[in-house]
Amino acid sequence: MWFFSDEHRMLQETVRQFAQSVLAPRIEQLDDEESFHREAFPKMGALGLLGITVAEEDGGAGLDAVSATLAMEEMAAVDASTTLSYLAHSILCVNQIARNGIAEQKARWLPKLISGEHVGGMGMSEPEAGSDALGMKTRATRQGESYELNGTKTWITNGPVGEVFYCYARTGSAKREISTFVVEKGMPGFSTGKKFKKMGMRASPTGELVFDHCQVPVANRVGDENSSVQAMMRNLDIERITIAGISLGIARNCIEVSTRYAQERKQFGKPIGAFQQIQERLSEASAWYEACRALTYNSAKAFDLTGGLSSREVSAWAARAKLQSAQMATQVGLDAIQILGGYGYTREFPVERQMRDAKLIEIGAGTNEILRTIIARQMLGNDVAQA
């Protein structure tokens, strides 16, 4: 993008090398076995990637949303699963503690999360509260110097493997009376429930967080009681922008692999790239990818430039970027398999894995359907959109 700085380009190169040397050799087997690349986290920590958006005085890299998106794209071009776990860690957990925690809380949790000694995650969705996030039922009841949490969170990225979870629970009777608690592995009454078997993103463990009379000290509450909805919603913007980066990475690699294949594979005496059907798929894929790339990085830039756009407008841009990028990556993944034919359907090439990974992004961090609703409300106004 024209506005990338030298710093952005250096980061891009660093992450590209990291992905090639650390992630590429492991991903096929991790995907096959549904296991987790735990050792990648300290290595990301050493490169300063785990606290990418955290201020330098808090031990982070002090970079912007454009940088975080670039890191996602580069990593996801090789291994979208580990990238998704990285996103849950750095954007959903670390970024939120840094944005909303007080100094004492930041000092407690950030060092080990930023070094990669600990893995973080976030707990929002519940079995009956997916798209309707504010419909959550997990409740926290104050009991002296602690809260008792009861409820179950589901589809939690890093749930089965993490140490620190940034969790939302209901503390009042009104719909928006939601508070935040940092729940740590080993706390009494906290367990991780079942681990999901998934179509893709198989190297990114997804599970439940179960709170059964779970005792959480008041010191683990982040922000004031009943006041977390705004911060929760705002973080969805950077989550959507950066996860769109994962779609970009997946699509870019699928386009590279299928382009190379179309140059090399010969049928009917010529490279299949000489056939217009293949040219059409490749050209449409690259045009859609470039459009999504421009949209996503512009949205990241809009997120970084405070002022100018209203928060509703930023939310709509983030929603547009993810809505298009996620659909684009699934289609590009499907088309890459199609171009590779029988080979594309096998695990000898990465495109079938990348397509399986791509589909998740149409669902996680706001389904396509919810994103369309957000965009429509911003365009039409709530009065009309919810008439």
Add this chain to the structure above:
Amino acid sequence: MDFQPTEMQTELSGLARRFAREKIQPVVEQDEHDERFRPELIAELGQLGLTGIPVAEAHGGAGLGYQDYITVLEELASVSVSYAISVAVTGLAQVILEKFGNEAQKQRIARLAAGQAIGAFSLSEAGSGSDAGSLRTTARRDGDHYVINGTKLWTTQADSAEVIMLMARTGAADDRTRGVSTFLLEQGTPGLRLGKREKKMGCHISHTMELVLENVRVPASCLVGREGDGFKIAMTALDSGRITIAASALGIARSSIEVATGHARQREQFGKPIGEYQGVSFLLADMATRYDAAKLLVQRAAFLKDQGLPFSTEAAMAKLFATDMAMQVTTDAVQILGGSGYTQDFPVERFMREAKVLQIVEGTNQIQRMVIGRSLLKTH
């Protein structure tokens, strides 16, 4: 042709549906995970008379038509595409033997039609996929025998097959249409061995095999049809095979629509069932409409074939449209189920992975477009 299923079709689809639900459904998820194919299920299907539908009773088949055949395949695929494909591929071997085999070769149909044996069809090679005429496996005549050498790829169920219909080159390397012949190979023939089994995105129950042929010496009586008929035989087989793949696409699409509709009725968000949102109900409407349209195309192709009329273009249209439909419908079903749809707690993510292969086998959908395009330009 009318829009009512015949009594026979209703009976067949009922039989196949019950079998799929009672016998395949309970094991399908675990077997997909373990990549385990159960030949005994094919034998049971055979006892029900469902493995030899389109071949004549005289050869041990049911003597029925493709319109009957597609109802069975749709039902099997609605639970497991792998088993639908298994039946279809064994069917392909029977159809080839019935149409092109000599009397001795036709004797081989009965075991296949009864589900007592499994058949395979081996055409593709590493360098020869869509461009089937360029295959390099050679069959060299040596007195009363042929000696076959080469490597075949993506041969469905070659590991469990008793007989393999294999295409090999008997003519010049550049003779695309008359240079290929078909051979009836027995499992266990010296020099014929199984290579690697592909690791795939889906359809794990159905084994996709590499076949290695090293100086495989077979009597000349294994030649099906005449020397040089192989390409014609393969293309004829693929024409009818396309109808079976299209029927399989109908099965997974229908199941996906059922699961997604059930979920849209039950799942509540923001205080009402998600089916009450247009974003969901319109998606379901499009899925159902495309499914019905695809079904009509598949039925037309089967009807034409049953009447003995030309059906090659119509089969290509049915395969193209039905498999693209299935890809879209299964993807949308995952979307409607959201996070649940992405997990293996529901079958739709499996259907989506299975749908993709249907756009590739029996001629990629690019090849279908070539077939349709050429036919349009030739006749108009």
